């Protein structure tokens with residue numbers, strides 16, 4: 001896709017919002033091959049507005065690859081990604097924010113030399129004119145942009161319960177808190193769709209409960225109206241936060257439905273039994 005067609009989408013992009021009944025994000029028959037390995041095989045997924053869509057599956061099933069396709073890190077060999085109803089044949093990662101899509105990485109991925117607030121401000125640049133880098137370089141308009149960025153950054157930190165850590169550097173914070181900062185960075189751009197890769201890993205029980213509440217709040221908040229795609233092994237969390245769950249196994253969708261439907265599906269249990277000797281409910285909680 002050339003730049004002009006991307007502009008068509010972003011011009012009507014996040015502010016426009018999807019039309020009635022329109023999926024915010026859709027994957028149609030996507031196939032990704034790495035050499036001889038088919039990591040995704042004709043995978044389809046629909047993300048309606050304000051829904052939490054879960055993606056689960058054993059290790060190596062293709063979950064992260066699917067997120068990488070959604071955010072333009074990987075270009076599918078076949079199939080299509082649609083954002084806000086418009087086909088995106090060649091999404092570039094730097095265009096994602098303008099399309100209203102943000103993601104967190106598997107792991108944390110913060111800049112160690114920046115404070116928590118500064119890390120989050122990086123995620124808000126689309127909302128603040130010239131942006132974070134011009135603030136750093138003291139370019140014209142930088143003062144105004146920096147105030148706006150700071151406001152957005154603080155708002156996002158407060159939203160994830162990390163406001164008190166604004167001035168700390170990642171190395172001074174617990175793993176759970178660093179994950180919150182990473183989430184705040186994704187939220188700071190006020191995305192229409194948020195892609196989360198293993199947000200629960202490394203969190204304790206209290207942090208998990210708070211994460212679950214936060215995910216539901218984001219999806220149901222009328223102002224934010226965020227849709228979420230969550231990749232996660234933690235079954236209890238997924239059962240409690242997802243509206244629908246898609247199950248991948250060896251790159252294929254083997255089940256899609258409500259959490260209860262997926263939990264009761266023998267094919268899902270068999271997929272997990274085949275890899276780690278546990279039922280779907282007992283999948284690893286890491």
Ligand SMILES: Nc1ncnc2c1ncn2[C@@H]1O[C@H](COP(=O)(O)OP(=O)(O)OP(=O)(O)O)[C@@H](O)[C@H]1O
Pocket residue numbers: 034037039057058059060061062063064065066
């Ligand atoms: N860049 C790559 N090059 C080659 N093979 C890859 C690449 N990325 C992923 N794969 C392979 O594609 C398959 C799917 O990997 P992916 O990381 O999407 O799985 P996953 O479901 O996220 O697994 P996990 O639960 O362990 O995070 C695996 O067999 C993996 O080894």
Ligand SMILES: [Mg+2]
Pocket residue numbers: 063064065106
């Ligand atoms: Mg993964």
